[in-house]
Amino acid sequence: MTGHYDKVTIMDIDFIHTTMERFLNDTIYPTLANEDKCFIVTANPEIVIETRDYSEFKKIVQDSDYVLADGVGVINAARFMGRPLPERVSGIDVMYEMLEHAAEKGYSVFFLGAAEDSNRKAVENAQEKFPGLVVAGRHDGYFDPADEEISRMVLDTNPDIVLVALGMQRQEKWIHDNIAKFDKGVFMGVGGSFDVLSGKAQRAPQGWIQCQLEWLYRLIQEPKRIKRVLRVAEFMLLHIPIIGQIMKVFGFSKKKPRN
Structure with missing residues (x-):
């Protein structure tokens, strides 16, 4: 592996402290150039909640080489914890950057x-x-x-x-x-991301993303995503200090993991 990063741990998941630019230059591009390999997880709040509820999945995420903060919910949670991450590093943006680099350098x-x-x-x-x-x-x-x-x-x-x-x-x-x-x-x-790349689904406009409303744009497009939105809401409530402490007292943050 290439690139060494500080970590910010949220619900037992170690997110790397990095920007998109640094991750590309310090990890992705050298890995490709050196013919090394790595396993990247782009984790949003829903994935973090899933790792709490499914122990096997949690172990898989923890065994990956890099976990990226894909989602403003993760960024906000880190800030509430007093250990802010520099920026959101979204999986679809990493994908596009890798595709562009691959086209330029001849990678398959x-x-x-x-x-x-x-x-x-x-x-x-x-x-x-x-x-x-x-x-x-x-x-x-x-x-x-x-x-x-x-x-x-x-x-x-x-x-x-x-x-x-x-x-x-x-x-x-x-x-x-x-x-x-x-x-x-x-x-x-x-x-x-393939649905977005194919044109089957539309990514939220930049204005919605900047206002942290990408989740709402996607919900409007796909109302069936409401259960996923509720998972994100649960994640955020756990990390708003006062509400999070109340939920922990009543055991909402300690669901029994499933295999």
């Missing part, structure tokens, strides 16, 4: 996950947006994570970057279970 990328139409269109749009991008291969997300044929297929392409869009928990578990088979590669779970 494997796109794994999402629906077939989203996967295919995401690859097409990536090649159009980043001319010269080398696509090692692609495959949709409709497969059994334990299917070794999929991991062999990815391995055979010898990719420099593996973007995994299988949804929370499933994508991190796939990386965790398979990264040891590879000699090199930057591995990162990217959630719904």
Whole structure:
């Protein structure tokens, strides 16, 4: 691994203290240049709550090489704790930066996950947006994570970057279970980023993001996300000092982990 960072621990998850620029220059680019490998988790409040509730998932996140603060909720929680993080480092932005760098330097990328139409269109749009991008291969997300044929297929392409869009928990578990088979590669779970890259979903405008209302924009687009929004609200309540102490007294922050 490259790059050494201070850590800010939130609910037993160690977030690295970094900016986007530093993480790219100190970790991503040297990892690619040296043909090393690393496992990156981009963790928002929902993922942190999931690690509290699922012990196996918590261990996977803790075993990753780098956990990035993807979400203003994480940034605000760190600030409430008195150990502020410098900025949000979103997974989709890291993905775009890696794709641009890969196109410039000739690194290859494997796109794994999402629906077939989203996967295919995401690859097409990536090649159009980043001319010269080398696509090692692609495959949709409709497969059994334990299917070794999929991991062999990815391995055979010898990719420099593996973007995994299988949804929370499933994508991190796939990386965790398979990264040891590879000699090199930057591995990162990217959630719904292929849907955005394909044009199937729209990212919130910059103004909404700056006002910390990206969650509301996404909720308006997808009302079924209400349960996820409630998870974020639970996370934030736990980290507002007075409310957090009340919730801890009544045991709301200590749910029994599930395997």
